Amino acid sequence: MNFQMTLRAALVSLIALGAGTTASADQLADVKAAGKIVTATDMHYAPFDMLNNGTYEGMTKDLFDEVSKEIGVEPLYQDIPWPAELPGLEVKKFDIIIAPVTITPERLERYTFTLPIADATVALVKAASSDLKAPEDIKGKTVGVQQGTAQFKQLEAFGDKLGGVTIKEYGTTDEAYADLAAGRLDAVAGSLPNLTYLVKNRPETFALFEPAKFGEPKYFAWALRKNADTEPFAKAINDALLKMTDDGRVKAIQEKWLGTYTELPREVPAK
Incomplete structure (x- = not known):
């Protein structure tokens, strides 16, 4: 009786162990x-x-x-x-x-x-009517960027290198683009593909800096x-x-x- 119970318990343990390994290891x-x-x-x-x-x-x-x-x-x-x-x-x-x-x-x-x-190389976009040209022109300006992104960190480092940029964080890039179009920002930082798509679809409102990219690839x-x-x-x-x-x-x-x-x-x- 005791031997049967012990054997049964051992078998149950082995089955449970095998099932657990299968379910969680892959x-x-x-x-x-x-x-x-x-x-x-x-x-x-x-x-x-x-x-x-x-x-x-x-x-x-x-x-x-x-x-x-x-x-x-x-x-x-x-x-x-x-x-x-x-x-x-x-x-x-x-x-x-x-x-x-x-x-x-x-x-x-x-x-x-x-x-x-x-x-995902970081780049800058501006209002189509803006006089800003090169990335270095954002010194002393207000630039929007999506919060918690690698682009934010790169913008922050670039701004420090220039001697100061006011950075405004947004929950989504759409919110940043809206403020840029409304004149509440001087530029928006983001990945080059996103900004290229934006300018391609709204050339009357937005334009890329020249050159647009800054920072490491x-x-x-x-x-x-x-x-x-x-x-x-x-x-x-x-x-x-x-x-x-x-x-x-x-x-x-x-x-x-x-x-x-x-x-x-x-x-x-x-x-």
């Missing part, structure tokens, strides 16, 4: 078992993410739709304010952040990044939690992106939304 397996990838993005970041009459669209969606097909699951898209995305990822509210996240050394220590999906990617569980998941996404690069899908999607194609690194940058 995020890709969990995603495939669920049949979906739960994502977070800020749908106010054209041309990557935007709402058009309530419908989600943009370069990010087109890319991730194709990645999800390659993995064999359905994407679940959620509109989450940018400041809540990285904290939400860490407490497992979603599987991945697909809002373009700038790769930085500090973030590389804390998160797993996919391959780059776009250029940077890239956008998608972010996952940093642990061994995520490694197969990240690899599956990267394999899909490389396949899409080689068969021309990435080029077609870039040209659709950005009007041009930028060849991207085939490895995750170290900084």
